[in-house]
Amino acid sequence: MDYNNILYETDDRLAYITLNRPEKLNPLSHALRAEVYDAMKEAEKDPAVGVIILRANGRAFSAGYDLAPNPDDTSELTEPRSGMPDTMSTHPQHYDWSRHALMGHWMIWELAKPVIAQIHGYCLAGGTELTSMCDLRIVAEDARIGYPPVRAMGTMDMMWAPWFMPPVKAREFAYTGDWFTGEEMCQYGWANYAVPKEDLDEFVEKFARRLGHIDNDQLNYNKRAVNRQYEIMGMRTGLMVGTDIEAMSKHRPAAGEFGRRVREGGLKAALEWRDGPFGDFRGEYTEKYKNRELAGSDGKKGEEGDSDYSR
Secondary structure, eight states: OOOSSEEEEEETTEEEEEEOOGGGTOOBOHHHHHHHHHHHHHHHHOTTOOEEEEEESSSOSBOOBOSSOOTTOOOTTSOTTTSSOOOSSOOOSTTOHHHHHHHHHHHHHHOSSOEEEEEOSEEETHHHHHHHTSSEEEEETTOEEEOGGGGTTOSOSSOOHHHHSOHHHHHHHHHHOOOEEHHHHHHTTSOSEEEOGGGHHHHHHHHHHHHTTSOHHHHHHHHHHHHHHHHHTTHHHHHHHHHHHHHHHTTSTTTTHHHHHHHHHOHHHHHHHHHGGGTSGGGGGOSTTTTOOOTTTTSOOOOTTGGGGGO
């Protein structure tokens, strides 16, 4: 299968899926996500493959969902009715985005083979959701993992933090959107290992080949046994409820502020406004919004639907 947004290759027991839009920090467009899901299924059906490695080209794993989609960025693998990856629903409702994203990621959860996320550089917002649904995470020590959309756009689309981080750090992550280093995320339990960036490729390969000594059926049952424990504890329901709350957050009075700023000044300016007081991400590059007022305090309101920029 030829892909437009990813690379797919196999090497003995390993399958490599590589996000390949490095010029834009691998934004998770509909087309790219559809190809990732398809490649995972390709690896799943290959009896020679035992372990899947999800990684990325360029200086970042992913900056998150594609906020400025290119109409030419298409894939024959998207669902023709919705234009999005097929999740068994067309998600017709106005605030169905987070529900759609979560339902797509359940495919990784139920995949018959373990998936290792190899993370370097930025891993933000939707990138954290994609990697959190993988079975194992190995990160570069200096990676930056965060969720800045919670500062102005909506709650986390997939509320994974309470399941994989200590409670107080889960709250910090979900409340502030601040980034944590790969080393810190390993200390908090989200990542299995944090290694120097220059050693990441070799470490992941060695770990994956070690795991690949186990036969496919046993790997499948090992994964299923662990997954069902999380589900008994309520993870599947909890994450779905989180999508309902994310939709509610789009109805708050200031929900349209980000979209209005995109419309009036462009995406870059809106991101600078969002992150300015925090001094990170786009806020690193401007002094303009360091002391900005709260969203909506200028009396201007965005139009209905502006908050859809959460993706």
